[in-house]
Amino acid sequence: MFSIGEFAALGRVSVRMLRHYDAIGLLRPAEIHPVSGYRYYQADQLRRLNRVIALKDLGLTLEKVADILDDKVGIAELHGMLRLRRAQLEAQLSSDAARLTRVEARLRMIEEEGHMDTEDVVLKGVAPARVAELSARAASYEGEDIGPVIGPLYQEICRRMDVAGVCPSGPSIAYYTAAPGETGDGQAVLVHAAVEVARDTGPGREFDVLDLPGIESAATIVHRGPMDEADRSMQILARWIDDNGYKPLGYAREVCLQMNENPANWVHEFQLAVSKA
Known part of the structure; x- marks a missing residue:
């Protein structure tokens, strides 16, 4: 079972959205x-969430x-429904094209439900790293809010590192924390665009340098x-965590392992800290 914040993060939606869906009877916990009134969700409920988001992004009330x-x-x-909505979206601007991409991705997940191979998940420790960010x-934490933020951040950190004469010593690492003033329950987040660097980066830099803590136990997937x-x-x-009795943290x-001009060739490793439930 997942708390509402954990379920929101795994489904890449906001807690506010889940609370609204509960209030109108669309997706009950x-x-x-x-006693506490806390809401808890099961991994199987991601099936209904996928359908809700896909249909909502098609323009349905x-x-x-x-x-x-x-x-x-x-x-x-x-x-x-997707084909009908496609004809409408193709006449609109790039923001609507991005929405269509998200719909198609959700639809592919719906088609693959029940066939997701959790054997690709590896539980391991992650070493600490010195990063510029x-x-x-x-x-x-929704993709439509993260995308417009993280892209420009990486362009800017690369530019500033080049000006400072600092070369990467390892991969880029995007990570997320609760935004100041937030409780970490899936609302606003602070997006960190980080790049692994050598221990000594020198003075006069226009970016933060810090030690990113290691993760004792991380569920990872490429x-x-x-x-x-x-x-x-x-x-x-999410399925692996639920099946094996862990709790996401x-x-x-x-972690970017490979990136070029063709997004189809990109390779990232997702690392999610976990503990026994």
Whole structure:
């Protein structure tokens, strides 16, 4: 079972959204603690969450989404809705094209439900690393809020490192923490664009240098392909964590192992700190 904050992070949605879905009866928690009132969710509920997000991103109202889900909409019907919405979105600007990419990624996850291979998940320790980084606030942990923040951050940290004559000594590592003033429950996050560097970076730099702590026990998975499809790998991690009796701690780190002009060739390792539940 996952707390509402943990479930939000694994499903890459906000806690605010889950609370709203609960309030309107669209996605109820699997269990509510009788004393504290805390909400708890099961990994299997990611199935319904995937469908809710895909249908909502197709432009349907939440009331219509509820009607469709209650009638147990099938993959064929979702494909039909996607094709109809595609014709509308192609006439709009790049922001709508990005939304379509997210819809397609969610649809692929729905098609693969029940066939996600958790054998690719490895439990291991992660060593600490000295990193140069810049950080900025994102409205939420949702992909549509993270993307416009992290891209410019990495462009800027690379520019500043070049000006300072600092060369990377290892991979880039994107990680996330609760934004100042937030409780860490899936609302606004601080996006950290970090690059591993040597111990001595010299004076006069215009970026932060810090020691990123190691992780004693991390559930890890290698994600191949564009980051638009990162949700699939995150949900494999969620299944493995649930099946093996672990509890997620915070947000996953994203370690870039390979990147070139073609996002299909990108390789990242996701590292999520865990403890026994």
